[in-house]
Amino acid sequence: MQLPFWMQVIIALTIIDFFLFLVHWQSHKYQFLWKLHAIHHSSERLYFLNGEKRHALHQVIEGTPGIILCLVIGTPQPVVVVALAILAVNMFMQHTNLDYKAGILKKFFCVAELHRWHHRADYKDAQVNYGAWLTIWDRLFNTAYDSPKMQTELGAIGIAEEKNFPKNYWKQFLYPFNKKIRQNSKTILLIAAMLFINGIVFSQMYADAITGNWQLQDGSKKISVVKEDGKYVGKIYWVKDMSKNNEIGRRVLWNLEYDADDKEWKGGEIQLPDIGHSASCYIKLKDVNTAIVTGYHGMRLFGKTKTL
Known part of the structure; x- marks a missing residue:
């Protein structure tokens, strides 16, 4: 059973929000991460675009x-x-x-009246209210702060310790990479390795999204797609019509390779028992539960599709 779309969104929001909180929290503890994150805190007044004022590398690490x-x-x-x-x-x-006042909602959501205190120029006082969406993470990790004085004693915004923070975009971009930071080669290598691994994981994870069990849209057959020797193949493992049990185990897809640029599996062939002959094919995912298989002879433009 598939969860309703809105429920899937809430679950995804919660997962992403937790890691945003975690990286944000740690970005106030470790020097290199703070240097990246400091750009977000450098504004001397809060405005709505400040929410997305971030170093590109820190954005990747957070998200x-x-x-x-x-x-x-x-x-x-x-x-x-x-x-x-x-x-x-x-x-x-x-x-x-x-x-604006959020009232009781600020008990659950990270609204402006809570987050403004996090942007105080006094660094020691600003080590609270890291959450991006839900306040539960701050409460669990004892970093939540809510007090009436937040409305009257906010004070200056920015970074008091950085009187001459660069204003130019490229100077801000290069700001984390000063000599002292560059000397910490282990930190730089760790960040670079993490980004490299993330890239590989993303690519391979999507490439293998085609693997698993699929059913023809008419419900007549089920096909198992696996990876063999770097290529993707599919075999029938169930048929609705018991008189066609001899088709179970028959290979119907083979030699498919993932093309990361086009986000499709191509270069393979398809031969369904009902058709009787093989054809070139490619597969695109409509979503994680729906695959569009197109078989063709010669030009892809004139191919015929089947939905799994």
Whole structure:
């Protein structure tokens, strides 16, 4: 049974939000991560675009773990996209300079009146309220802070210790990579290795998304797709019509290879028993539960499709 779309979005939001919180929290503890994250804190006033004012590398480090986990557990890509869009809107509202009160909602959601304190220029006081969407993570890790004085004693915004923080984009981009940081080669190598591994994981994870058990749309056959010697093959493992049991175990797809540029499996052949002859084929995923298989002779334009 597949969960409703809205429920999948909430689950994806929660997963991504947890890792955003975790990386954000650690970014206030480790020097290199803080140097990357400091760009977000450098603004001397809060406004809605400040929510997305980030170093590109830090954005990758923050967002990648949660997105990878969502994809690993089979979350459809549209669900992840919607979850990220909701988080982006929430970031705008969290950093807005509108004087709004969230009331009881601030017990559950990371709203502006909580997050503003996190942007205090006094670094020691700002080590609270790291959450991006839900307050539960701050509460669990004892980093939540809510007090009436937040409305009257906010004070200056920014980074008090950095009086001459660069204003130019490229200077901000290069800011984390000063001599002292570059000397910490282990940290740099660790970050680079993590990004490299993430790239490989993303690519391979999507390539293997075609593996598993699939059913023809008419319900007549079920096909198991596996990876053999770097290529993808499919065999019939169930038929609805018991008189066709002899088809079980028959190979119907073979020699498919994943093309990361086109996000499709191509270069293979298909031969369904009902057709009786083989044809070139390629497969595209409509979503994690639906594959579109196109068989063709000569030009792909004139191919015929089947849905799994």
